[in-house]
Amino acid sequence: MKRVFKLPSLSSMPPWFGLLVLEVVLIIGMSIIQPAFISSSNLSNIIRSAAIPIVLGIGMTFTILTAGIDLSVGSALAFTGILLSGFITHMPRFAAVLLTVIIVTAVVGGINGILIGKIGLNSFVITLGTLGIFRGISYLVTNGTTRTIDTGTLINTLGDGNWGPIPGPAVVVIVVALLSVWALRSTYFGRDVYAVGGNEFAARLAGVFTSRVKLTVYFISAALAALAGIMQVGRLQSAAPTAGAGIELTVVAGVLLGGTRLSGGVGSITGTVIGLLFLQTVSNSLTIQGVSSYWQQVVTGVLLGAAVLFDRIQVSYASRRKYREESNVTKE
Amino acid sequence: MTVSVSMTNISKNFDAVRALQDVHIDLFPGEVHTVAGENGSGKSTLLKILAGVIKQDEGQILMDGTQVNFQGVRDSMAYGITMVSQELSLVPHLSVAENVFLGHNQTRNKLGIDWKDTDKRAVEFLKRLNLEVNPRAEVSTLPQHHQQMVEIARAIASNTKVLLLDEPTSSLAPKEVESLFAVVRQLRDEGVAVVMISHRMSEMLDISDRFTVLRDSKFIDTSTRAGVDENWLIDRMVLNKPKKAIHSTEELLKTEVVLEVKGMTDLFGAFQDVSFSLHKGEIVGLAGLAGAGRTELVEAIVGLHPRKAGDVIVEGVIVSHSTRATMNAGVVLVPDDRRAKSTIRDMSIRDNLLLSIHGRPQKQRSRRKEEKIVDEWVSKFKIKMSNPYAPISSLSGGNQQKVVIARCLETNPKVLILDEATRGIDLGAKAEIYQILRDLASKGLAILVVSSELSEIFEISDRVLVMHAGDLTANLARKDISESDVVSAATGVRT
Numbered sequence: 044m045k046r047v048f049k050l051p052s053l054s055s056m057p058p059w060f061g062l063l064v065l066e067v068v069l070i071i072g073m074s075i076i077q078p079a080f081i082s083s084s085n086l087s088n089i090i091r092s093a094a095i096p097i098v099l100g101i102g103m104t105f106t107i108l109t110a111g112i113d114l115s116v117g118s119a120l121a122f123t124g125i126l127l128s129g130f131i132t133h134m135p136r137f138a139a140v141l142l143t144v145i146i147v148t149a150v151v152g153g154i155n156g157i158l159i160g161k162i163g164l165n166s167f168v169i170t171l172g173t174l175g176i177f178r179g180i181s182y183l184v185t186n187g188t189t190r191t192i193d194t195g196t197l198i199n200t201l202g203d204g205n206w207g208p209i210p211g212p213a214v215v216v217i218v219v220a221l222l223s224v225w226a227l228r229s230t231y232f233g234r235d236v237y238a239v240g241g242n243e244f245a246a247r248l249a250g251v252f253t254s255r256v257k258l259t260v261y262f263i264s265a266a267l268a269a270l271a272g273i274m275q276v277g278r279l280q281s282a283a284p285t286a287g288a289g290i291e292l293t294v295v296a297g298v299l300l301g302g303t304r305l306s307g308g309v310g311s312i313t314g315t316v317i318g319l320l321f322l323q324t325v326s327n328s329l330t331i332q333g334v335s336s337y338w339q340q341v342v343t344g345v346l347l348g349a350a351v352l353f354d355r356i357q358v359s360y361a362s363r364r365k366y367r368e369e370s371n372v373t374k375e
Numbered sequence: 376m377t378v379s380v381s382m383t384n385i386s387k388n389f390d391a392v393r394a395l396q397d398v399h400i401d402l403f404p405g406e407v408h409t410v411a412g413e414n415g416s417g418k419s420t421l422l423k424i425l426a427g428v429i430k431q432d433e434g435q436i437l438m439d440g441t442q443v444n445f446q447g448v449r450d451s452m453a454y455g456i457t458m459v460s461q462e463l464s465l466v467p468h469l470s471v472a473e474n475v476f477l478g479h480n481q482t483r484n485k486l487g488i489d490w491k492d493t494d495k496r497a498v499e500f501l502k503r504l505n506l507e508v509n510p511r512a513e514v515s516t517l518p519q520h521h522q523q524m525v526e527i528a529r530a531i532a533s534n535t536k537v538l539l540l541d542e543p544t545s546s547l548a549p550k551e552v553e554s555l556f557a558v559v560r561q562l563r564d565e566g567v568a569v570v571m572i573s574h575r576m577s578e579m580l581d582i583s584d585r586f587t588v589l590r591d592s593k594f595i596d597t598s599t600r601a602g603v604d605e606n607w608l609i610d611r612m613v614l615n616k617p618k619k620a621i622h623s624t625e626e627l628l629k630t631e632v633v634l635e636v637k638g639m640t641d642l643f644g645a646f647q648d649v650s651f652s653l654h655k656g657e658i659v660g661l662a663g664l665a666g667a668g669r670t671e672l673v674e675a676i677v678g679l680h681p682r683k684a685g686d687v688i689v690e691g692v693i694v695s696h697s698t699r700a701t702m703n704a705g706v707v708l709v710p711d712d713r714r715a716k717s718t719i720r721d722m723s724i725r726d727n728l729l730l731s732i733h734g735r736p737q738k739q740r741s742r743r744k745e746e747k748i749v750d751e752w753v754s755k756f757k758i759k760m761s762n763p764y765a766p767i768s769s770l771s772g773g774n775q776q777k778v779v780i781a782r783c784l785e786t787n788p789k790v791l792i793l794d795e796a797t798r799g800i801d802l803g804a805k806a807e808i809y810q811i812l813r814d815l816a817s818k819g820l821a822i823l824v825v826s827s828e829l830s831e832i833f834e835i836s837d838r839v840l841v842m843h844a845g846d847l848t849a850n851l852a853r854k855d856i857s858e859s860d861v862v863s864a865a866t867g868v869r870t
Binding site for chain 1: 426448473481
């Protein structure tokens with residue numbers, strides 16, 4: 044049987060396309076119901092609060108693409124703030140930021156990367172461990188108190204201020220996202236990330252240093268967590284050991300919502316950015332409508348379940364169609 | 376530049392299982408060298424060692440006379456050795472071009488990878504293999520024989536000097552085999568040393584310049600093409616020749632039907648409208664190529680795989696689609712993958728064996744009774760083990776499989792289905808398992824044996840069913856079957 048015409052099929056769209064449509068519908072719908080939603084202050088509010096999860100989510104995308112996961116990003120974020128609060132009184136701000144980011148990347152990324160990438164331990168277990176370790180250290184150092192920090196303009200711009208007419212955090216997100224898109228698309232390392240997650244044995248057989256690729260993604264994730272930690276300090280003008288508690292789960296949810304598969308090999312930075320932006324828009328909409336924040340967690344859960352279910356339906360539909368086409372070829 | 380390779384005194388053990396013992400092989404540029412032997416004879420292991428995927432326990436590899444020491448795939452690739460493995464080693468969701476250049480052979484410019492040029496070069500490489508596909512297509516959307524060409528293109532792209540092909544034809548139709556061989560000959564003429572594993576006699580004889588035969592992990596013989604014919608190979612590959620069937624088919628068809636499968640159709644399209652029946656005391660072979668839908672079919676029969684339509688009828692009663700119901704009705708399956716589907720690695724031999732009777736009422740399950748059950752099966756099947764509380768993974772493949780079969784039989788089945796039951800099992804244990812199956816059949820059990828090995832199908836079956844692309848294409852009585860009939864039915868050739 045020959046098909047005469049063909050509608051553009053759902054499965055040929057990028058997996059985040061449906062979510063983008065939903066996001067647009069949500070924005071239009073909300074601005075009709077609640078004109079305050081579309082005000083520039085509210086929109087910039089959404090962007091500011093989405094920026095930190097997105098930066099973390101981009102790092103998370105790297106680890107999940109290799110079929111791993113990094114649960115330690117929230118504690119690394121808090122640890123960064125605490126470390127910065129210590130350094131900043133002893134040296135110029137810029138040097139303090141640089142030193143903090145380097146130390147967090149080396150220590151958190153090093154522990155995760157060596158244990159998971161080099162030794163081959165389970166990423167869930169190891170990062171669950173580092174989650175506990177760095178959260179605990181942050182509490183120990185501060186004795187549970189929040190430290191206020193005189194941030195100066197640089198840190199403040201990164202986390203909260205404006206860079207010309209554009210919110211600073213938005214600039215950070217755009218730069219990080221563009222760099223990551225480029226890295227994943229146009230470098231050997233980026234393609235290796237997909238290859239390792241898609242079929243590790245095949246990658247190894249083709250000569251890819253699979254352990255080195257896995258090690259690197261945890262460094263990237265830790266570096267971005269450190270950057271997010273600096274942004275958080277800039278936003279709150281303080282460092283708290285409780286900062287970013289539980290945020291890793293929101294981040295994972297957004298990454299998966301954006302079409303990245305937990306089993307690795309499939310996913311995109313674009314999807315992650317849209318996924319987390321969507322989650323933030325939903326939670327902002329609910330807040331603006333006066334819905335309890337408890338409900339927001341329920342909604343996030345439902346959305347995640349629906350997204351995974353939708354993905355599954357799409358995949359099995361595509362594989363059935365593929366099978367039919369293939370058997371038509373062989374039966375000719 | 377060309378290289379010759381010499382592997383000497385290679386030995387390799389996997390835990391308790393001996394995979395290679397003192398094997399040697401010489402490869403020369405411009406030659407196709409076939410490594411022949413039954414499944415489990417160690418052929419794949421030998422190739423994997425040369426490719427640097429695994430490391431030999433003993434023995435040396437010499438490249439052009441100098442000893443080399445491969446720590447990983449990269450080392451062997453540096454010498455121009457590439458392997459096209461049996462299980463397709465492609466990254467499913469990446470593009471065709473990317474799979475061709477996997478491992479850093481993409482074109483680069485100042486901005487990173489130059490996709491335009493990479494795609495263009497991929498098309499050129501694929502054209503050399505007579506394959507015209509969109510280089511941007513996701514590789515998993517290609518039919519299997521095209522996927523294989525993509526893997527070979529990858530080897531050519533990395534400038535291979537020694538090409539290892541592990542069962543490249545196992546899932547190809549004759550026409551596709553021909554185009555693959557044309558490529559292999561072309562590479563050979565360019566001075567590449569090609570090593571191939573195949574199970575099909577005619578193909579081996581067609582393409583090879585040299586043969587090496589392994590049996591039961593040991594080197595048996597090697598020869599150039601001149602001295603080799605089918606008998607030469609069979610004499611060296613197989614220890615005991617196929618036996619006569621125990622029953623004549625006519626005799627068996629008179630006995631009652633135990634299992635009837637009617638109009639089975641897969642929910643995901645792996646098989647459609649399959650009907651057949653099994654008679655009491657009959658051993659039926661189910662042959663076909665990988666991906667023909669045999670595993671899905673037998674799993675659907677026992678309720679493990681979703682089905683769209685069809686009935687399973689045991690002794691005239693329709694059984695509902697559930698594993699529990701099917702087992703209670705007397706149909707049990709020994710699955711194809713011991714590691715993933717049938718053994719629980721860290722659990723003891725005893726617990727693995729008793730798994731199927733956990734549903735029995737408590738009072739029937741005293742410790743003494745359980746011990747008796749285990750002892751009985753261990754002595755009956757001659758299961759070699761240190762003690763029943765050792766983890767099942769400490770056993771050799773053949774003994775693990777005996778435990779799984781014992782577990783199935785403990786449910787007192789009427790029908791036993793075995794899916795690739797002797798894969799990765801040494802010859803001695805294989806023969807024991809065949810004997811067990813014959814004994815069971817003579818006591819009235821109906822047995823369905825799914826196998827990709829023709830020798831196994833011929834060895835044991837009273838009747839042979841063949842599947843191709845989800846259809847049942849042949850139902851042959853023992854006296855009528857020939858290798859060519861089964862192969863043509865399995866590859867979809869209409870006669």
